[in-house]
Amino acid sequence: MSVRLKIVTIAVLPLLFVLRLPTGALAHGERAQEPSLRLSTIQWYDTKWSTDHVAVNGELTVTGRFHIMENWPLEIASPAGLTFLNVGVPGPVFIRTATSINGVNGVSSMSLALGQDYEYRIVLKGRVPGRYHVHPMLDVRDTGPILGPGKWVSIAGDPAAFRDPIVTLTGQHLDLSRYGLGAIVGWHVVWIAIALLWLGYWLRKPLLMPRYEAVVAGEGDRLITRTDRIAAAVILAITLIVAVGETAYTSMVFPVTVPLQSNQTMVPGLDLPPAHITVRAEQVRYLVPGRTVQFRLRVTNQGSKPIRFGEFTTANLRFLNNAVVAPELDYPPELIAPAGLVVEPDEPIAPGETEEVYVEATSTVWETDRLTALMSDPTNRIGGLFMFYTPDHERSLVEFSSAIVPAFTQQARSSG
Numbered sequence: 001m002s003v004r005l006k007i008v009t010i011a012v013l014p015l016l017f018v019l020r021l022p023t024g025a026l027a028h029g030e031r032a033q034e035p036s037l038r039l040s041t042i043q044w045y046d047t048k049w050s051t052d053h054v055a056v057n058g059e060l061t062v063t064g065r066f067h068i069m070e071n072w073p074l075e076i077a078s079p080a081g082l083t084f085l086n087v088g089v090p091g092p093v094f095i096r097t098a099t100s101i102n103g104v105n106g107v108s109s110m111s112l113a114l115g116q117d118y119e120y121r122i123v124l125k126g127r128v129p130g131r132y133h134v135h136p137m138l139d140v141r142d143t144g145p146i147l148g149p150g151k152w153v154s155i156a157g158d159p160a161a162f163r164d165p166i167v168t169l170t171g172q173h174l175d176l177s178r179y180g181l182g183a184i185v186g187w188h189v190v191w192i193a194i195a196l197l198w199l200g201y202w203l204r205k206p207l208l209m210p211r212y213e214a215v216v217a218g219e220g221d222r223l224i225t226r227t228d229r230i231a232a233a234v235i236l237a238i239t240l241i242v243a244v245g246e247t248a249y250t251s252m253v254f255p256v257t258v259p260l261q262s263n264q265t266m267v268p269g270l271d272l273p274p275a276h277i278t279v280r281a282e283q284v285r286y287l288v289p290g291r292t293v294q295f296r297l298r299v300t301n302q303g304s305k306p307i308r309f310g311e312f313t314t315a316n317l318r319f320l321n322n323a324v325v326a327p328e329l330d331y332p333p334e335l336i337a338p339a340g341l342v343v344e345p346d347e348p349i350a351p352g353e354t355e356e357v358y359v360e361a362t363s364t365v366w367e368t369d370r371l372t373a374l375m376s377d378p379t380n381r382i383g384g385l386f387m388f389y390t391p392d393h394e395r396s397l398v399e400f401s402s403a404i405v406p407a408f409t410q411q412a413r414s415s416g
């Protein structure tokens with residue numbers, strides 16, 4: 001290979017690589033968040049979308065639960081400070097007509113407790129036609145948005161037909177989708193006109209170079225004339241009169257207003273029965289060539305019924321033990337790992353017993369969702385929820401959190 005060819009190859013190869021990357025981009029950035037944020041903070045589960053096709057003005061309800069990790073990473077601000085339940089969608093394509101967390105109205109910000117579970121309900125109304133990825137989302141102060149699982153939902157119909165009718169506290173019937181639009185446009189026009197007047201006054205005079213020359217010649221003081229001063233005073237007077245006048249006019253027309261609220265609500269956690277199961281990590285490895293997380297666990301069943309592994313969920317990914325649970329038919333398939341959850345031995349753990357169990361969660365998503373970028377994080381931790389089931393299908397959730405070590409070669413399973 002000639003030197004020139006080598007240089008060309010070195011220059012072009014990375015470019016080809018970069019150009020090739022965006023082919024897999026389907027969603028809107030949820031994969032860009034740091035793995036520690038997605039693996040070890042909020043575990044979303046039981047997420048349901050009431051439909052994936054709504055009309056303009058039609059309703060979509062997103063419901064589900066989330067568990068806030070007790071073992072919340074020290075370096076990440078937690079929802080015990082301040083948080084707000086929202087939806088992750090590209091822009092105001094829906095309006096949110098109601099939210100609740102554990103039955104508490106979600107209109108204001110909340111403080112949530114670590115280690116607790118919360119049940120939420122978000123009611124949306126279709127506004128702008130299109131196809132959107134709809135996620136439940138918690139905005140956590142000083143951390144940012146933490147997205148739940150996303151599902152593609154289409155809105156169909158005529159955007160002009162969108163209505164948002166309300167009745168105010170004084171009994172007026174309004175349509176918020178258009179209310180006040182005339183006043184907004186009108187006042188913008190007034191201010192733009194004042195700005196253009198001011199700009200126009202100066203632009204008609206000789207500009208940069210002649211003025212620069214005058215300053216250099218020591219005649220800078222003569223650049224601003226008496227007329228300029230009068231014009232400036234007039235514009236200042238107009239600005240003040242319009243600003244004060246519009247405020248006075250608006251408060252006269254709308255005597256009763258309520259300012260935007262900034263409440264903070266404390267929401268108690270769900271009252272779930274205790275799990276009576278302990279899961280201790282003996283060793284957790286990420287096998288790089290197999291795209292597999294391998295757990296060596298010591299599970300103790302302190303309950304009164306035998307239990308089996310049903311699911312491991314983390315970062316909105318679900319690994320199901322197909323022998324125990326089946327996925328819901330309308331759940332986004334890309335969020336369920338096809339290889340499922342391998343459990344060895346996959347036998348019920350009897351009450352009072354402690355078993356050594358080997359569990360394997362394989363998915364290409366560890367790589368494609370960049371979750372393994374955690375290997376280059378200063379904190380190599382994996383978190384998630386293990387779900388256990390009794391023979392009569394009672395579910396227990398156990399939070400899991402452990403250090404994880406990358407491995408580049410398969411090791412014999414007995415040599416733990």
Ligand SMILES: [Cu+2]
Binds near residue numbers: 028133134
């Ligand atoms: Cu998305």
